[in-house]
Amino acid sequence: MDANQEERSNPFSMDEECTNCDLCERREQVVHGYGDVGAEFLFVGEMPSAGADETGVPFTGDQAGERFQDILYRLGLSESDPAAEEPVLENAFMTYLARCYHPERPPSDGEIMTCEPYLNAEIRMINPEIIVPVGERALTEIATEYTTRPASDIDIVDDHATTIRGRGFELVPMVHPENQTNEQTETFVEAFIDLLGTDYRQTKGRQGR
Template sequence: MDAHQDKLSNPFSMDADCRNCPALADCREQVVHGYGDVGAEFVFVGESPSAAAEANGVPFTGDAAGERLQRILSELGFSRSPPDAPEPDLQNAYLTHLTRCRHPERRATDEEIRNCEPFLNAELRMINPHIIVPMGDRALRELAIEYTTRKPDSFDVCAEHATTIRGRGFELVPMIPPADQTNEQEAAFVEHVLENVFSRDYRQTKGRRNR
């Protein structure tokens, strides 16, 4: 699987017609694969696309929650476009989900998340980030199974928001989902990354390719 960094949308050319989850494939508008810089040191992982992201085909765009995340990315120096941009100009950040399809009436099932797991695992292997930002309890707990030694049910994203969790090969910096954040929580996340992540050598656990 090769990355095509001449494009930010689905740069790994993952299957846009995936039918591994028939119940989702029959009602979705489109598959929403990852978006961003394939050499990113930060990967942001949500649960599943919003209605706006599904319509646009780009994660975390097209609605107020997307604008909040894009504003955070801009404050961290990861975005060079306005928060309402339908195709953000990202650097050093990659946006993705546990599941790539949206059901209009319910959350993804555990089986649907398992079906999508190879997509996320492939992105993380190819990108090899230093920091993973799980957005929400479900993303945090799913990633905890693979990348930490703690029990998944010991995590609470509200308690872990804007903190750093040491993982196996990665560090996790959990975030309350943008749709549920207050302005104070947004500011706390930005402050934590600027003062506690950027201020130290978070790259120490990984070797990086030149780019």
């Protein structure tokens, strides 16, 4: 983890009492990013699950979260048991498009736009090499904003565990763990291990890399 980092949870001190959209009416808490602020790998989902709403940590608190954390453990990006509510991550950061859980519906386009400054700030401050959009909605939003390809040309199943060139970094889409088959999980792990063995770093003036 970055030597100057004091907290893994919401390390950039983003607003934990945000009331900028209607999602705030049903949440338990705002779930901002979590992990290593010097990470080369940024994982972005659509919105917190009920489990993450309880723990306050992205991709934790339920079966899908455990599957996701197991993937990070197998990749050497986590030192923790997959069931840990506050995993010890190394070189990985986890976050969402929308920061609040709603038990009855996904976030609207307007709600995602309202949260966009949080994500943009995290991307700017972390400056990752690889962004992993987790799930179809995350892939669509990130591909629209950060690649030159039309989002309609990218499919979460067809492009799962492949590499897509972005603006200054690469995307590696992941089918959401809640929907992943065992085969898709193994495909992602194997593809990411192969990626780790390549010269994936871009020339972006990063220090200490």
